[in-house]
Amino acid sequence: MLKLEKIGKTYRMGDVVVPVLRGIDLTILRGDYIAIMGASGSGKSTLMNILGCLEQPSEGHYYFDAREITKIADDERTDLRNYRIGFVFQQFNLLPRLTALQNVMLPMVYAGYARGERRQRAQRMLVDVGLADRMANLPSQLSGGQQQRVAIARALVNQPDLVLADEPTGALDSRTGEEVMDLVSALHQSGITIVLVTHDAGVAARTQRIIRLQDGRIIADGELLPH
Amino acid sequence: MLKLEKIGKTYRMGDVVVPVLRGIDLTILRGDYIAIMGASGSGKSTLMNILGCLEQPSEGHYYFDAREITKIADDERTDLRNYRIGFVFQQFNLLPRLTALQNVMLPMVYAGYARGERRQRAQRMLVDVGLADRMANLPSQLSGGQQQRVAIARALVNQPDLVLADEPTGALDSRTGEEVMDLVSALHQSGITIVLVTHDAGVAARTQRIIRLQDGRIIADGELLPH
Numbered sequence: 001m002l003k004l005e006k007i008g009k010t011y012r013m014g015d016v017v018v019p020v021l022r023g024i025d026l027t028i029l030r031g032d033y034i035a036i037m038g039a040s041g042s043g044k045s046t047l048m049n050i051l052g053c054l055e056q057p058s059e060g061h062y063y064f065d066a067r068e069i070t071k072i073a074d075d076e077r078t079d080l081r082n083y084r085i086g087f088v089f090q091q092f093n094l095l096p097r098l099t100a101l102q103n104v105m106l107p108m109v110y111a112g113y114a115r116g117e118r119r120q121r122a123q124r125m126l127v128d129v130g131l132a133d134r135m136a137n138l139p140s141q142l143s144g145g146q147q148q149r150v151a152i153a154r155a156l157v158n159q160p161d162l163v164l165a166d167e168p169t170g171a172l173d174s175r176t177g178e179e180v181m182d183l184v185s186a187l188h189q190s191g192i193t194i195v196l197v198t199h200d201a202g203v204a205a206r207t208q209r210i211i212r213l214q215d216g217r218i219i220a221d222g223e224l225l226p227h
Numbered sequence: 228m229l230k231l232e233k234i235g236k237t238y239r240m241g242d243v244v245v246p247v248l249r250g251i252d253l254t255i256l257r258g259d260y261i262a263i264m265g266a267s268g269s270g271k272s273t274l275m276n277i278l279g280c281l282e283q284p285s286e287g288h289y290y291f292d293a294r295e296i297t298k299i300a301d302d303e304r305t306d307l308r309n310y311r312i313g314f315v316f317q318q319f320n321l322l323p324r325l326t327a328l329q330n331v332m333l334p335m336v337y338a339g340y341a342r343g344e345r346r347q348r349a350q351r352m353l354v355d356v357g358l359a360d361r362m363a364n365l366p367s368q369l370s371g372g373q374q375q376r377v378a379i380a381r382a383l384v385n386q387p388d389l390v391l392a393d394e395p396t397g398a399l400d401s402r403t404g405e406e407v408m409d410l411v412s413a414l415h416q417s418g419i420t421i422v423l424v425t426h427d428a429g430v431a432a433r434t435q436r437i438i439r440l441q442d443g444r445i446i447a448d449g450e451l452l453p454h
């Protein structure tokens with residue numbers, strides 16, 4: 001389904017060249033449930049941005065269902081992002097002038113749902129992340145962990161083929177984090193491909209494959225045995 | 228040093244009244260090392276904002292070194308914040324157009340350091356949080372955990388009397404988190420009062436007193452025995 005071949009990413013700051021990802025070879029199959037781990041600054045979010053078609057690599061090839069992403073047109077890449085990928089960013093990215101409910105309804109506009117159905121699906125998702133009585137709040141009226149849960153609800157509500165979640169439980173206490181992971185695992189059971197970045201070994205233990213990054217390279221990629 | 232008496236905080240949204248903190252009684256002594264824990268939405272950041280003079284309570288009294296904060300003038304409260312409190316926000320709050328180094332130098336402008344000394348202190352603090360080769364980066368050129376470490380460096384560089392850190396290791400892998408906590412504990416040893424919010428039991432175990440919030444009330448407040 002997704003194939004990264006010799007992917008590299010380098011940033012330039014003035015005349016300094018900063019290599020951030022190097023020699024990344026990675027195949028992700030439909031239905032995979034992956035945790036990406038690694039130290040702060042090791043390149044995890046950069047890798048997620050490339051997977052999510054938000055950034056172009058500096059070298060190498062990225063095939064999304066056999067289409068080479070680096071070669072397709074911008075608007076085709078945008079369609080892919082909007083219709084097929086759900087993204088939870090490391091710093092949430094909610095629209096500040098929309099309520100929790102409106103934020104969660106937004107992705108469904110592209111997906112062809114009728115308005116009444118968008119509202120109902122968004123309400124149910126907010127109930128599922130424990131925010132039934134916060135639907136009318138603006139992001140500035142929500143706690144850190146509540147904003148994160150709205151972002152998760154927004155990424156999942158469309159049931160996209162691929163969910164990319166960058167530290168989805170980072171701002172949550174352990175019990176709320178488990179409730180969110182129950183939701184993510186249930187979505188995985190329904191056939192969705194899930195790639196998470198996490199620092200939390202407990203979250204990683206719920207996935208089926210762990211990929212470790214160090215200084216921009218993959219140093220481990222292993223299946224988790226059922227337990 | 229700090230005394231909260233019957234502190235309450237209520238938000239109004241249209242005609243809905245949302246009680247967020249209630250009946251908070253809390254005394255914090257100079258040199259205390261406190262972890263505040265509790266579920267997402269339980270009121271931790273709101274309590275920190277009141278302690279840091281960023282928000283006024285709806286009821287009750289807050290005495291900072293015997294001065295009642297609710298009764299002093301706005302500019303006096305602002306001085307207190309700038310000179311005596313170091314704050315790490317849950318969503319970091321760096322100035323986007325300043326480099327890491329400039330962000331860390333900023334609090335020292337108020338504190339009367341000469342420019343050369345400000346630069347050197349800021350550089351050393353950034354080395355201490357592991358960002359020696361990222362000093363010239365803008366926040367947008369830093370990973371999530373790197374931004375968090377710049378915010379921590381900025382809060383500590385002035386050696387304020389009181390440090391309030393809202394989830395200071397939330398975006399960090401465990402090893403980087405431990406390095407940051409070594410720094411925080413060293414500052415505590417030098418006499419600074421530290422109040423952290425954390426979801427991480429390992430971080431809480433390094434402090435000396437744990438306060439638990441539930442639905443806006445303190446349900447536990449206990450000393451940690453040395454171990």
Ligand SMILES: Nc1ncnc2c1ncn2[C@@H]1O[C@H](COP(=O)(O)OP(=O)(O)OP(=O)(O)O)[C@@H](O)[C@H]1O
Nearest residue numbers: 141143144145146238247267268269270271272273
């Ligand atoms: N401006 C506001 N208007 C209305 N409600 C608010 C406002 N700010 C915060 N709240 C509500 O106050 C409650 C407590 O928020 P707070 O940010 O203190 O929680 P927290 O314990 O820090 O949670 P987290 O662990 O998720 O960061 C939440 O339920 C939130 O929805």
Ligand SMILES: Nc1ncnc2c1ncn2[C@@H]1O[C@H](COP(=O)(O)OP(=O)(O)OP(=O)(O)O)[C@@H](O)[C@H]1O
Nearest residue numbers: 011020040041042043044045046368370371372373
């Ligand atoms: N626009 C940029 N210009 C220069 N360097 C950048 C830029 N964006 C990211 N970097 C650098 O790339 C490296 C990897 O960043 P990335 O955000 O992928 O790390 P990460 O593994 O997600 O870290 P964290 O766990 O802290 O979130 C970092 O060292 C960062 O400083």
Ligand SMILES: [Mg+2]
Nearest residue numbers: 045090370371
């Ligand atoms: Mg990251």
Ligand SMILES: [Mg+2]
Nearest residue numbers: 143144272317
């Ligand atoms: Mg909070």
